[in-house]
Amino acid sequence: MKKSIFTVAAVVGLLAVTTSFSSTDVIEVQSKVCSEVSHKDAKTETFKVRYGLLSKSGTKILSGSGFDLGGFIAENTVTGETYYSIGYTPSLPQYSEEDLPAGTYAFSGIQGQGGWVGYGTVVATVSEANVDADGYITIYVPITWEE
Helix, strand or coil: CHHHHHHHHHHHHHHHHHHHHCCCCCCCCCCCCCCCCCCCCCCCCEECEEEEEECCCCCEECCECCCCEEEEEEEECCCCCEEEECCCCCCECEEECCCEECEEEEEEEEECCCCCEEECEEEEEECHHHCCCCCCEEEEEEEEEEC
């Protein structure tokens, strides 16, 4: 009997101590509002890009096949971001893998597997003003040498 009275007293004492340390106050925490917006989240206008070649004689080539061409690359001159044409295909026209955000780009051809043709670079602006009747911005990359 003494043991059970002692146990009950110990439990009541322990409850009294733990409840005296607890609080019923409501704590309000202000949430931190983040005002940063990622540049990827911003609604940036993008444009479809179509690629062709400019022959050494100045002729614009927008169709055909059998070119020693590994594709095209566009590098934004401000951000350095690069965009590629869709896969390896030795025919024209080729298209950008994804639409390009407005800006100034250096466009180049990628040498094909044979290494028979060299391509130059052309700098052009991607903007609404350069969209053609087909809905594309057409870029003609120059052929600089060929064997």
